[in-house]
Amino acid sequence: MRNDWSGQTFPHPSGRRPIVGDALGAEVRAPLQSTMRRAEGLGPIFELQVFDQKFVFVTGAELAAELADESRFAKGLSPALVALREFAGQGLFTAYNDETNWALAHDLLRPAFTKAAMQRYHPVMLAAAQELFDTWDGREGSVDVSADMTKLTMETISRTAFSTDFGSFSRAEPHPFIPAMIAALKAGQRKGSLNAMPGAGLMAKRIDKKNAHHQAYVDSLLDGIIAERRNASEPDDSDLLGIMLHTPHPETGERLDDLNIRHQILTFLVAGHETTSGALSFALYYLSRDPAVLAKAQAEVDQVLGPDRDAEPTFEQVAKFRYLRRVLDEGLRLWPTAPAFTRSPRETTVLSTGHTMRPEDWAIVILPLMHRDPAVWGDDADAFDPDRFLPENSRGRKPHSYKPFGTGERSCIGRQFALHEAILVLARMLHRYDIAGDPAYELQIAERLTLMPTGFELSLTPRTPSVVASVDEAQAEPSEVCPASSIDQSGFHATSHGCPSGSAK
Numbered sequence: 310m311r312n313d314w315s316g317q318t319f320p321h322p323s324g325r326r327p328i329v330g331d332a333l334g335a336e337v338r339a340p341l342q343s344t345m346r347r348a349e350g351l352g353p354i355f356e357l358q359v360f361d362q363k364f365v366f367v368t369g370a371e372l373a374a375e376l377a378d379e380s381r382f383a384k385g386l387s388p389a390l391v392a393l394r395e396f397a398g399q400g401l402f403t404a405y406n407d408e409t410n411w412a413l414a415h416d417l418l419r420p421a422f423t424k425a426a427m428q429r430y431h432p433v434m435l436a437a438a439q440e441l442f443d444t445w446d447g448r449e450g451s452v453d454v455s456a457d458m459t460k461l462t463m464e465t466i467s468r469t470a471f472s473t474d475f476g477s478f479s480r481a482e483p484h485p486f487i488p489a490m491i492a493a494l495k496a497g498q499r500k501g502s503l504n505a506m507p508g509a510g511l512m513a514k515r516i517d518k519k520n521a522h523h524q525a526y527v528d529s530l531l532d533g534i535i536a537e538r539r540n541a542s543e544p545d546d547s548d549l550l551g552i553m554l555h556t557p558h559p560e561t562g563e564r565l566d567d568l569n570i571r572h573q574i575l576t577f578l579v580a581g582h583e584t585t586s587g588a589l590s591f592a593l594y595y596l597s598r599d600p601a602v603l604a605k606a607q608a609e610v611d612q613v614l615g616p617d618r619d620a621e622p623t624f625e626q627v628a629k630f631r632y633l634r635r636v637l638d639e640g641l642r643l644w645p646t647a648p649a650f651t652r653s654p655r656e657t658t659v660l661s662t663g664h665t666m667r668p669e670d671w672a673i674v675i676l677p678l679m680h681r682d683p684a685v686w687g688d689d690a691d692a693f694d695p696d697r698f699l700p701e702n703s704r705g706r707k708p709h710s711y712k713p714f715g716t717g718e719r720s721c722i723g724r725q726f727a728l729h730e731a732i733l734v735l736a737r738m739l740h741r742y743d744i745a746g747d748p749a750y751e752l753q754i755a756e757r758l759t760l761m762p763t764g765f766e767l768s769l770t771p772r773t774p775s776v777v778a779s780v781d782e783a784q785a786e787p788s789e790v791c792p793a794s795s796i797d798q799s800g801f802h803a804t805s806h807g808c809p810s811g812s813a814k
């Protein structure tokens with residue numbers, strides 16, 4: 310955690326003070342966005358000193374690509390992730406690379422993200438989306454996009470991960486598990502951010518005391534679900550929980566213990582909902598800001614789904630929404646909803662900048678800055694343009710310059726799940742409704758572990774079949790089929806032009 314880089318220093322913002330270091334310029338509610346502003350003019354690598362804790366940040370695409378080299382570097386755990394271990398233990402996201410539970414869970418859970426598994430989740434995703442549309446259809450006025458997308462993605466992950474319905478669309482108040490989970494998560498995060506401050510131990514004890522009942526409720530609810538499923542007469546391995554309970558490791562025969570299964574469920578709930586909800590919300594924000602982009606997206610969904618606004622896409626059709634995929638990719642370029650990851654070297658090494666980095670040192674890659682490096686994305690890097698991801702524009706782009714799902718063996722296991730869900734929801738939504746945002750709205754971004762637009766509302770007008778039918782089909786791009794050789798291991802179309810290039814990993 311000390312991360313002293315053998316005493317080497319890096320550029321830092323002006324105004325550093327004794328004892329507190331650079332802490333005064335940080336915004337507690339928006340640490341990432343304030344760090345992004347403070348990074349200006351500091352070059353591809355810089356530091357912030359917060360009391361005793363040194364943070365080193367990488368923003369340049371070339372240096373980030375160097376850190377993506379798996380032969381030299383691996384995932385590191387920043388103080389925020391170490392703090393999260395209080396909550397998610399050795400779950401996939403927060404495990405150290407050498408913890409045996411990581412490799413075991415990774416091997417066991419890979420089958421839960423294959424094409425065959427995703428085909429099972431497809432109807433669950435459709436059903437959750439339909440429930441959301443039913444609530445919208447019975448309501449007047451505008452909708453709070455991030456709040457509704459969060460309900461939707463939470464339902465989808467809880468139903469697919471452990472077949473539990475939180476009733477998000479029928480309850481006036483969220484299921485008590487959800488605020489308890491968020492409170493427990495926040496408590497862990499607060500303890501993590503206090504870590505470097507004098508008196509942190511005492512404050513951590515107070516936080517623990519205040520949070521104990523939330524943590525106990527979350528633990529007991531999940532342990533109850535695990536016990537019930539373990540004792541069921543018919544073993545059911547159709548969801549993630551079933552796979553974890555009933556599938557031994559194919560080579561060693563090992564299984565996950567119940568504590569680790571609880572940690573994995575929490576990990577999937579946390580990692581699997583706000584990230585996708587934010588990605589959907591940013592995509593909808595950009596769609597609502599640009600009539601030409603919106604028209605093109607609606608032309609595409611109309612072409613694939615036809616005039617019936619109730620039509621649901623088949624599993625195979627989801628891969629045909631190429632333009633929607635580019636919209637999503639471009640939203641995740643500007644605002645990657647899991648906005649940073651940490652890298653450490655496997656052995657002491659010298660970076661291309663000349664700095665020596667030892668295995669105990671770590672650097673945090675700030676994705677929204679790396680994704681706007683003009684050397685890769687041009688002088689208009691801040692502008693939203695889905696056509697950046699057209700095949701002809703992606704070809705030749707430097708490898709490792711687009712990393713919204715992380716990098717290497719610790720990259721996102723739920724990537725295809727998230728993309729399938731998000732594209733399916735966007736397609737159905739744009740096919741069913743005309744969307745209009747408030748032109749006076751200025752993008753505000755809330756930070757938890759993830760990024761999410763806040764205060765962003767949309768008015769939804771049902772589209773009638775005649776409106777759908779009258780959209781100029783000429784605007785839609787023809788749907789193509791990828792050559793079999795370009796389909797990745799899991800059988801998915803992995804890029805916005807539908808045919809995997811393999812450059813994302």
Ligand code: HEM
Pocket residue numbers: 384401402403415466576577580581582584585588645646647649650651712713714715716718719720721722723724726727
């Ligand atoms: C748009 C949505 C998503 C984004 C942007 C995203 C992003 C990421 C990133 C950047 C990482 C790497 C973190 C690191 O290196 O520290 C990661 C890891 C992970 N994600 Fe996602 N994610 C998304 C959706 C999901 C979903 C839907 C699930 C589950 C169904 C999921 C489960 C995980 C897990 C378990 C890991 C840890 C993998 C490991 O270390 O083995 N994510 N994600």
